[in-house]
Amino acid sequence: MACRISELVIDVADPERLAAFWSEVLGYVELGREDDGSIEIGPPDAGFGGPQPTLVLSPSSSPRTGKLPLHIDVNATDRDQNAELERLLALGARPADVGQTGTESWHVLADPEGNEFCLLRTRLQPL
Structure with a gap:
C-alpha cells in the first residue's frame, strides 16, 4: 500500500x-x-x-526568503492556456521570474503573497 x-x-x-x-x-x-x-x-x-x-x-x-523549494502546478480544465492565464491575472496573480528562458511551455506566476506557481499548457479533464 x-x-x-x-x-x-x-x-x-x-x-x-x-x-x-x-x-x-x-x-x-x-x-x-x-x-x-x-x-x-x-x-x-x-x-x-x-x-x-x-x-x-x-x-x-515569518518572512519568506528566496524561491520556494516546492510550488504548485495548475492546468486549465475548460479553456486554453492563454485564456486561463488572463483569468489568473485578473484574479490577482502576477508574472514571476525564477530564471526561466522565455521558451518554456508554461507560465510562472505568483499568488498575491508572492508564492510561485506554474500554469501548464495541457488542458486536463475536470474531476
Whole structure:
C-alpha cells in the first residue's frame, strides 16, 4: 500500500486573502477554520480525503526568503492556456521570474503573497 497527498499546508501572512484567491483559481470552497487562524479549502463535493488534495492556509509571520523549494502546478480544465492565464491575472496573480528562458511551455506566476506557481499548457479533464 502507498501513501497519497491529502492536503498541502502553506504558511501565509493573510489566510483570508489567499483562501479567497486559491478558491477562485481551483474552484474550491472553504472546508473549515482552526483556532490558530488556519483556513482549509478543498473541492466542494469531496472535501478532505477526496481525489484532490485540500489546501490549508496557515498564518505565519515569518518572512519568506528566496524561491520556494516546492510550488504548485495548475492546468486549465475548460479553456486554453492563454485564456486561463488572463483569468489568473485578473484574479490577482502576477508574472514571476525564477530564471526561466522565455521558451518554456508554461507560465510562472505568483499568488498575491508572492508564492510561485506554474500554469501548464495541457488542458486536463475536470474531476
